[in-house]
Amino acid sequence: MPETFQLIPIAAQALRSRPIEAQRVSRVPWSQAAHQLAEGRLTLLGLWASPSAVSMAVLDGAHHLGLLRVDARRGSFPSVGRLHPAAQRLERTIADLYGIIPEDAPDTRPWLDHGCWGLTHPMGETAPQPEAPGPYAFLPVEGESLHQVAVGPVHAGIIEPGHFRFTVQGETVVRLEQRLGYTHKGTASLMAGAPVARGAQLAGRSSGDSTVAYAWAFAQAVEAATATQVPDRALWLRALMAELERLANHLGDVGAICNDAAFGMMLAQCSVLRERVLRTCDLCFGHRMMRDRVVPGGVAQDVDTARVQALVDLVAEIRATLPSLVALYDKVASLQDRTVSTGTLTEALARRFGAGGFVGRAAGRNFDTRKHLPYAPYDQLQFRVPCRSEGDVNARIWQRIEEMEESLSLIAQILARLPSGPIAVPLTPPDASREGLGLVEGFRGDVLIWVALDNRGRIAHSHMRDPSWFQWPLLEAVIEGNIIADFPLCNKSFNCSYSGQDL
Amino acid sequence: MRKFLIEGLTHRPLTEPAPGPADPALEKLGLQVQSAQHQRLGRSLAIRMVDAGSCNGCELEIHALSNPFYDLERFGLRFVASPRHADVLLVTGPVTRNMVEALRRTHDAMPDPKWVVAAGDCAKDGGCFAGSYAIAGGVASVLAVDLHIPGCPPAPIELLKGLLVVLDSAARA
Numbered sequence: 001m002p003e004t005f006q007l008i009p010i011a012a013q014a015l016r017s018r019p020i021e022a023q024r025v026s027r028v029p030w031s032q033a034a035h036q037l038a039e040g041r042l043t044l045l046g047l048w049a050s051p052s053a054v055s056m057a058v059l060d061g062a063h064h065l066g067l068l069r070v071d072a073r074r075g076s077f078p079s080v081g082r083l084h085p086a087a088q089r090l091e092r093t094i095a096d097l098y099g100i101i102p103e104d105a106p107d108t109r110p111w112l113d114h115g116c117w118g119l120t121h122p123m124g125e126t127a128p129q130p131e132a133p134g135p136y137a138f139l140p141v142e143g144e145s146l147h148q149v150a151v152g153p154v155h156a157g158i159i160e161p162g163h164f165r166f167t168v169q170g171e172t173v174v175r176l177e178q179r180l181g182y183t184h185k186g187t188a189s190l191m192a193g194a195p196v197a198r199g200a201q202l203a204g205r206s207s208g209d210s211t212v213a214y215a216w217a218f219a220q221a222v223e224a225a226t227a228t229q230v231p232d233r234a235l236w237l238r239a240l241m242a243e244l245e246r247l248a249n250h251l252g253d254v255g256a257i258c259n260d261a262a263f264g265m266m267l268a269q270c271s272v273l274r275e276r277v278l279r280t281c282d283l284c285f286g287h288r289m290m291r292d293r294v295v296p297g298g299v300a301q302d303v304d305t306a307r308v309q310a311l312v313d314l315v316a317e318i319r320a321t322l323p324s325l326v327a328l329y330d331k332v333a334s335l336q337d338r339t340v341s342t343g344t345l346t347e348a349l350a351r352r353f354g355a356g357g358f359v360g361r362a363a364g365r366n367f368d369t370r371k372h373l374p375y376a377p378y379d380q381l382q383f384r385v386p387c388r389s390e391g392d393v394n395a396r397i398w399q400r401i402e403e404m405e406e407s408l409s410l411i412a413q414i415l416a417r418l419p420s421g422p423i424a425v426p427l428t429p430p431d432a433s434r435e436g437l438g439l440v441e442g443f444r445g446d447v448l449i450w451v452a453l454d455n456r457g458r459i460a461h462s463h464m465r466d467p468s469w470f471q472w473p474l475l476e477a478v479i480e481g482n483i484i485a486d487f488p489l490c491n492k493s494f495n496c497s498y499s500g501q502d503l
Numbered sequence: 504m505r506k507f508l509i510e511g512l513t514h515r516p517l518t519e520p521a522p523g524p525a526d527p528a529l530e531k532l533g534l535q536v537q538s539a540q541h542q543r544l545g546r547s548l549a550i551r552m553v554d555a556g557s558c559n560g561c562e563l564e565i566h567a568l569s570n571p572f573y574d575l576e577r578f579g580l581r582f583v584a585s586p587r588h589a590d591v592l593l594v595t596g597p598v599t600r601n602m603v604e605a606l607r608r609t610h611d612a613m614p615d616p617k618w619v620v621a622a623g624d625c626a627k628d629g630g631c632f633a634g635s636y637a638i639a640g641g642v643a644s645v646l647a648v649d650l651h652i653p654g655c656p657p658a659p660i661e662l663l664k665g666l667l668v669v670l671d672s673a674a675r676a
C-alpha cells in the first residue's frame with residue numbers, strides 16, 4: 001500500500017515551551033505534503049536545510065503546525081517548488097547554501113549566490129568558486145513594443161539594495177522580476193557553533209526594523225529547546241516592546257507610502273509621532289529600537305513607574321493625534337486616487353503564498369500568530385485582528401491604521417496589568433541536543449525561527465524565516481498591469497525586508 | 504488639511520537646536536580638505552546613501568534625520584538620488600561581497616571632490632557579521648573612509664553631529 005501523508009501536528013501547549021521533534025518522512029509522503037500545499041490544504045511556513053536533511057514547517061486548515069523532515073544525505077530531495085511556487089526561492093537558497101538539490105525543480109538558477117563569495121555551498125560541502133559566473137539569466141520576455149527598465153541594486157532613495165527588472169509596454173508593467181540576495185551576510189554560518197547569547201545578537205540584527213520580533217522568536221526557540229520557563233513579567237515586557245515596534249513601523253510606513261504619492265505632509269506628521277515613540281523607547285528601554293532588550297530567558301531591562309507613566313502619556317498623545325491624521329488621509333482625494341485599486345493582491349494568491357502580516361490580512365487571509373498560534377501574554381489580552389478584502393494599497397494603509405489602534409490598546413492593557421516579579425531566568429542547560437521553534441508576529445508578519453542546540457547548549461544549526469519570503473513574490477504579481485510610476489507606492493505599501501530575506 | 508496648515512503657521516516648529524560642537528573624538532576624525540574645494544562647495548553638501556548590506560536599522564535612523572526634529576536640510580545637507588550629484592557617500596552595513604561592485608561603481612560615479620562617511624558599527628569592520636564568507640569587511644575594505652560614525656544604529660543626533668563635522672571641515676578653509 002502506498003504511504004499516505006498525514007500531518008502530525010505539534011500540540012499547542014508544546015509549541016514554544018518544549019523541545020520539538022520533527023515528523024520524519026520518506027520521499028513519497030514528503031511529496032504528498034507538497035501536493036497538499038499545492039491544493040491549499042496546507043500552508044507553507046518555512047523550508048530550510050541542515051547539512052543532512054531538509055525541514056518544512058506547515059500549517060493545516062485548523063492552524064495546527066507541523067514540522068516535517070526528509071533525509072537529504074544523498075544530496076537531493078523531492079522538490080516542493082515543483083508543485084508549490086511559494087517554495088521555489090527557499091529551495092534555490094537551499095541549493096546555493098548547502099548544495100542540496102531540489103529534484104525536478106522548475107527554476108534552478110541561483111538565488112543568494114551571486115558568484116562573489118569565492119566559494120560555493122558555504123554551508124555544505126564547500127568548494128572554491130570555479131570561475132566567475134555569467135550574467136544572471138533573467139526570464140525571457142517576448143512581445144511587441146516591450147522594453148525593459150533595470151533598477152538597482154542601488155536605489156534612488158534611502159533603501160536597502162535589490163534589483164528590479166521591469167518589462168513595460170508604454171507605461172504599463174507587463175512583468176516585474178526581482179533579483180535579491182545583495183545583503184546576504186551568511187548569518188546562519190555565524191550562528192553555527194555559536195553560544196546562545198551570540199545567536200540572540202545576530203537574530204536581533206536580521207532585519208533591523210523587526211529587532212524585537214526576531215529577538216523574541218529566537219528566545220522562544222531556545223527557551224523551547226531548553227524547556228525554560230520565562231517569568232511572566234518578562235513576557236509582558238516583551239509584548240510591550242513588540243507592540244511599540246509595530247506602532248513605530250506602521251507610523252513610519254504610512255507616512256512614507258503617502259510621501260511616495262507626493263503627499264509630504266503625511267510623512268512629516270507621521271514621522272513626528274514615530275520619533276516620539278522611538279524617544280520614549282529610548283527613555284524606557286535604553287535604546288530607540290529596543291535592540292538586545294529581549295534576551296533568551298527574559299528581558300534585559302525593567303521599567304519603573306515613572307517610565308510606565310511616560311508610556312501611558314505616549315499612548316494618550318498618539319490617541320489624540322492619530323484620528324486627525326487618519327481623517328487627513330481619508331479626505332484627500334488626490335491621495336486616494338493614487339492608492340485605491342493600485343497594486344491589488346487577490347485573496348487566492350495571498351493564501352497560496354501564505355502571505356502573513358498586513359499584506360495577507362489586507363487581502364483576506366486572516367492569520368495572526370498572536371491569535372491563531374497564540375503565545376503569552378497575548379492569550380490574556382483583548383484585541384481584534386482586523387482583516388479586509390480589497391488587497392490594494394489603500395487596504396494595506398487602512399490595515400496598518402487599524403493595527404496601530406489595536407497596538408495602542410494592547411500597550412494600554414499591558415501597562416495597566418504589568419505583573420510584578422523577576423525579568424529573567426538563566427536557561428536550563430540541555431541534557432542532549434534539542435530543537436525548538438519560535439514564532440512571533442512582527443509588524444510585517446510572522447517571523448519563524450528554528451534552532452537546534454547541541455548537548456553543550458551551543459547552536460548547532462538554525463534558520464530564520466522572514467515574513468518577506470512569502471510577500472516579495474506577490475509584489476511581482478500585484479504590479480502587473482499597473483503603471484511603473486506606481487511601483488514605489490506598491491513597494492512601500494508591502495515594505496518587504498531585503499536583509500531579512502537575504503539571510 | 505486646513506487644520507494642519509493653520510497649526511503649521513501658529514505653532515512653533517518642533518525642530519531642535521543644532522547639536523553643540525561635536526565631541527573631540529569626532530573632531531579628531533574630522534577631514535582634511537583642501538581650501539580650494541571648500542570655496543567651491545560653500546556650506547552645502549549633497550549626500551548619496553548606499554546600503555552595502557546593512558540590517559536596515561541604520562537606514563531607519565538616517566530617515567529620521569529628515570523628520571521635523573532634526574530637519575537635516577536646514578544645514579544645507581540633503582540626500583540626492585544620483586551619485587553624480589553627490590559630494591558625500593554615506594555608507595551603512597558590513598559590506599557584503601554581493602555589494603562590493605555596486606558600492607565601488609557608485610563611488611566611481613561621483614564627481615571629485617568627494618568624501619566617504621561610514622555609518623554604524625557594521626560599517627567600521629563588519630561588526631557582528633565580521634568573519635562570514637559573505638562579508639568583505641567594513642567600508643574601508645572597499646573605499647577610503649573619511650569619517651566613521653559609531654552606533655548600532657547611530658542615533659540621529661550622532662549622525663547629525665558626524666555630518667556637521669564633514670560640513671564644517673568642508674567650509675573651513
Ligand code: SF4
Nearest residue numbers: 557558560623624625
Ligand atoms: S550597525 Fe547595527 S543597525 Fe547598522 S547595519 Fe549593523 S547591525 Fe544593523
